[in-house]
Amino acid sequence: MRLQVPCWLETVVRVTKSSFKLSKFEIRKETFGMAKFAQLNRRSAIKATLGMAAVSLGSGTVDRALGFKSANSRPRIGVIGCGVRWDKRVFEADGLYGVGKEFPKYGDVVAVCDVDAIRLGRAKGIVKDWLGKDPLVASDYRKIIDNPNIDVVHISTPDHWHAKVAIEAMLAGKDVYCEKPMTLTIEEGQLVCDVCEKTGAVFQVGTQQRSTPQFVKAIALIREGRLGELQRVQCAIGGAPTSPILTATSPPKHLDWNQWLGPASAAEYHFRDGASNIIKSWSRGHYEFRWWYEYSGGKLTDWGAHHIDIATWGMGMTETGPVSVDPVFVEHPVEFKNGQPLTNTRYNTATKFNIKVIYPNNIELTIRHDTDNGILFEGSKGRIFVNRGKLKGKPVEDLETNPLPEGAIEKVYNNGQVTNHVANFFESVVSRRQPISDVFSHHRALTTCHLAGIAARIGRKIQWDAKNETIIDDALAQSFVAREKRARFKIEM
Numbered sequence: 001m002r003l004q005v006p007c008w009l010e011t012v013v014r015v016t017k018s019s020f021k022l023s024k025f026e027i028r029k030e031t032f033g034m035a036k037f038a039q040l041n042r043r044s045a046i047k048a049t050l051g052m053a054a055v056s057l058g059s060g061t062v063d064r065a066l067g068f069k070s071a072n073s074r075p076r077i078g079v080i081g082c083g084v085r086w087d088k089r090v091f092e093a094d095g096l097y098g099v100g101k102e103f104p105k106y107g108d109v110v111a112v113c114d115v116d117a118i119r120l121g122r123a124k125g126i127v128k129d130w131l132g133k134d135p136l137v138a139s140d141y142r143k144i145i146d147n148p149n150i151d152v153v154h155i156s157t158p159d160h161w162h163a164k165v166a167i168e169a170m171l172a173g174k175d176v177y178c179e180k181p182m183t184l185t186i187e188e189g190q191l192v193c194d195v196c197e198k199t200g201a202v203f204q205v206g207t208q209q210r211s212t213p214q215f216v217k218a219i220a221l222i223r224e225g226r227l228g229e230l231q232r233v234q235c236a237i238g239g240a241p242t243s244p245i246l247t248a249t250s251p252p253k254h255l256d257w258n259q260w261l262g263p264a265s266a267a268e269y270h271f272r273d274g275a276s277n278i279i280k281s282w283s284r285g286h287y288e289f290r291w292w293y294e295y296s297g298g299k300l301t302d303w304g305a306h307h308i309d310i311a312t313w314g315m316g317m318t319e320t321g322p323v324s325v326d327p328v329f330v331e332h333p334v335e336f337k338n339g340q341p342l343t344n345t346r347y348n349t350a351t352k353f354n355i356k357v358i359y360p361n362n363i364e365l366t367i368r369h370d371t372d373n374g375i376l377f378e379g380s381k382g383r384i385f386v387n388r389g390k391l392k393g394k395p396v397e398d399l400e401t402n403p404l405p406e407g408a409i410e411k412v413y414n415n416g417q418v419t420n421h422v423a424n425f426f427e428s429v430v431s432r433r434q435p436i437s438d439v440f441s442h443h444r445a446l447t448t449c450h451l452a453g454i455a456a457r458i459g460r461k462i463q464w465d466a467k468n469e470t471i472i473d474d475a476l477a478q479s480f481v482a483r484e485k486r487a488r489f490k491i492e493m
Contacts, residue, residue: 075107075429078144078174080165081157082114082123084287085179085206089126090119091287099179099206100154102422104130107152111136113144116286117254139256141165145172152429155179158289159296160264163188164491170201171493175429177422179206181297181305182442186450187482189443190469191491196439204425204435205442207309211413211421214391215310218377218384220408222314226395227379232364233311234376237303239369240291242333243282243347246270251285260285263485264294270345282347291347297453298349301446304367307375309437309445310386314377315363318441321466322357322365322448327455329354339457339480355452360466367452454480 079100082090087098103109109127112135114120120137127135136143141157144150145168153169155162155178163183166176182205183189196203209215222230248268251257257269270284282288290296297304312318331352334341341348350369357365374387384393410416414436419427421437428435447469454477455462463472471478485491 075151075175075426076110076149077103077107077152077154078111078113078147078150079103079109079123079154079156080113080141080144081155081161081179082112082116082119083156083158086154086156087123087126090122099208099422100126100156101130102420103154103177106423106426109135111138111144111147111150113138113141115139115256115259139259142168145169145174150174152177158260158285159301160184160289160294161262163192164263164485164489166192166203167195167491167493170195170199170203173199173201175202177204177206177425180309180442181205181301181446181449182439183446183450184296185481185483186447186469189439189446189450191493193439193443195493200432202425202428202432202434203439204421204428205437205439206421207306207437207442208421209306209310209388210313210437211418211424212388213418214386214388216409216412216418217404218310218375218386218391219314220404220412221384221395222377222379223412224404224408226382226398227377227384228381230315230363230377230379232366232376232378233315234366234368234371234378235304235307235311236368236371236373236376237299237307238373239353240299240302240349240351241347242351243288243291244272244274245345246272246282246284248345255285257285261486263489263491265486267294267344288347291349293341293348293453293457296349297449299369300350300353300355300367300453300456301449303373304449304452305442305446307373308365308367308448309442310375311365311377312445312448313441314375315359315365317359317363318444320360321444321469322359322451322464323466324358324461324463325448325451325455326356326358326461327353327452327459328356330456330459332456336457336459338476339454350453350456353452353456355455357448357452365448450481 079086084091085098086100108131112120112123112127114123120139124134124137138144144153151174153174153176155165155176157165159181162178166178169176182192221227247270249271251269261267267284272282274280274282284292290302291298296302330350332348332350333346334343334348336342352369353367355367357367359365374385376385377383382393382395384391384395409418424435451462451464457480458477462474462477465472471481
């Protein structure tokens, strides 16, 4: 789905005619008024100074110097959620892991927000190291959303916050870069897509494999028929960790636990020291949120958001979805009843699984915890395997004597040269086209992840109506398509 260059007044008119509440959108008119004209003028300045000269790299990517030279032409960025995905140093961990460092190449990080005061303070220092000046700091994300001087919002919160922040940011006239997975539920994905379409916001999902050369080449091989008729796809995404029993305790004073929970149900804080992952502990929050169904989907949405996205892209299923999802084998660390865990004192997402997904053209997708992490595409003429370290298979070997036609890679990558994922986003901010990892295709891929999680939780096969986006004849399964949000934290539209 590609958007036309929006006229912001026309956008407001279209939105106010929509099924959403007129009063809320009319309240937002001020945001889409002079503030939006100011943003539009800034985008014109950005576009005028944009340098599109490309430097080829050995990897086959392009690192484009976007040429945001003028201080007035650089987009102003607000960061909401300063966790390990943003920058590993917020945990005082060694290494350069984190996507946040890419953003200052293309814009100015002018504000950071987190509900953990310690992380917020470290994030402030990291930004000052990058840009030489202090950013604004906030513990309430609304101070970022409501700031008319911020053009772009980078969302790096736990998953259960993504949809609320993203929707409200778009309604406030911001463009959005949101770390994966985009949503906690299928219903949230529907809402995000609807608001993105109606506002004309540019929205990149942080599924960076779409901007990684070997994955793009794999898709090009499929598109050019080098595998023949695609028959089966296997996504190996690894298993999830377990935890010991965690003691309920008072949250640390530097953490606003109620705000961290946000839309999720009220819950006690659980924590235990240990040697787990990056922050060397087991907990109900921060990095370990991904192992609780209350805030994430476990590995099915953590790594699934990456690999199932590539699988869906390769299968050509970015505008539809599966017909059935069958949890052939699933292990959870706790007992479940009617899809709900019976204990709240340890991690509860699936640790081991083999889930079979069938698509309308009878392509079979298997999601599993074991075997080599990556995606295996099998067709009538051959097979290829791709992950972050390799692309292999006879169709790949055949490229030495039968290379892909000129432009095949670019055709896959929205008719452009493969570049850094963040660079692709900022180029899209300028062009007003949706980037390579758009909300619409991601929603369809992530729906498969969510359906796999629902089937795993209730322990039975489910049928999916992709056109109407509803589960067929299974009221319990359908109840997980959406989740009730605490009154104070409902999405404001």
